[in-house]
Amino acid sequence: MDLLEPRLYAPAGEADFALLRALREPGSGALTFPPSPYGCTTTGRPAEALEEVTLSGHATLLTCIAIHQPVLPGLVPPVLVARLRLAEGPVVQGLVEGLDEAALPPGTPMRAVLVPAEGGLACRFRKVAA
Amino acid sequence: MNGLATLRPVHVVGIGLHRYQFASDTPYPTLGLTALRAALADAGLSWADIGAAMIGTGALGMAAGRVMLRHMGATGIEMVQVENASASGSSAFRLACLHVASGQAEIALALGVDKHGTAQRAAEKDGLPRLSPTADSPLVEFALLARHWRDAHGLEVADMARVAVKNHGNAARNPFAQFRKPRSLEQVLASAPVAGDLTALQCCPRGEGAAAAIVASAEAIARLGLDRARAIRVTASTACSEGPVAGDAVGMVEIVRRSGLDTLRAAGIGAEELDIVELHDAFSIEEIVYAEALGLCPPGAAPGRLRDGAWEIGGACAVNPSGGLLGMGHPIGPTGIGQIVEIVRQLRGEAEGRQQPRARYAMAHMIGLGAVAVGHVLRRD
16 A cells, blocks of 8 residues: 655554654754755755654654544544654644543653555554553 | 834724624625724724725635725725734734834724635645644644643633633623623533534634724824824734744744733733733633733633633623624634724723723734734723
């Protein structure tokens, strides 16, 4: 199955785990995620000056909620969405596997995974052991 | 200096509204011209007196102002259409104030008008992929913020619901509000769950409507013999966009904190002097976090203020006496100007049925997509 968004993620080569793609500004180390052809969102340097890097896919859950209504196209409720801090620093929103919100308190270790969705492989986050 | 202090005084001399309402077949010129004619009548001015017009709208499309205002007669004035997300109307009002304060015009109009239309967010067209389809959704963003505030600050679900109870109650007393029914705490909590802890009655409605405010210089007021006693001074106007955020701070809260401080500093007052605040409560959690960020109470004290009635009409500072975005509605283009209309009505002592007693200072504060902020302070002299 093809990746739904190969600009953002790639297989980690271990089970169904995923790596995330980002850009790094060499001088400051500032990361831009999602990777952007328009430049570094911290320093403003053009994309040509940035280097492509992969992020581990490891993250810490900051907050998780359930979406109860069909408020966005293509998002079928109920579904869990979380704010997560990636191990390398950026804070992102991601969809979370499962529906057990109570099992996902702040601080829960998470990892990006690739799951079948919409005819391809999409990125979700899964609770993992610390 | 991001204010008005070094420029000449600006006063609001006329206000008008078309009631906020659910989507209808009413054409937008009907909405906008109703508010405009009401503002002209309120000021005792004619269309020919207006020197510049700033049109706040988010969804109508190109040149909506000209299409609408040609029905007032062609007078050759400058017209500018302003789109700044939820802060479109606030930004139009700020530009009108700056036109008068800087001497570009003696009298300027800020007119917000919108219908729930086909507007597409620019974020959906930037060509960048998103990890989650929720990444640009204000609803999801604020539902996550609400849960974070519960986890980190001990906020209770009922605390957020009290914002909706208060603001729906205020809207029930406002004949221009989209929602006109008081709601109990039980009704708010029992309404349909939408996202996280937010229920339907804690989310603002989309709709349509119009709001107009006319600002004038002191010279124009004197020359035209306008009623000086009903003119309300604009003492501060500031605007900013998101800046760097340190550590675990929340960007959309920090922008309100910085914008609020700038606005109060420009007005030369402290938050404790505010008698009225109209702020962006598109979702109930916002009133709690923004009121604290604006300095209306110490961090963590907002739930107590809601419980003890300090932010009710008649309390220490009436927060969203219009009903706010939750109760009065949030048609986008008009919303920020509608805040100004409510404040002027209150400061004049003309808010029949929902008057904040002895009100002298008021703040109108709006954000747009969590990334821009516009603040104004108005004063009864």
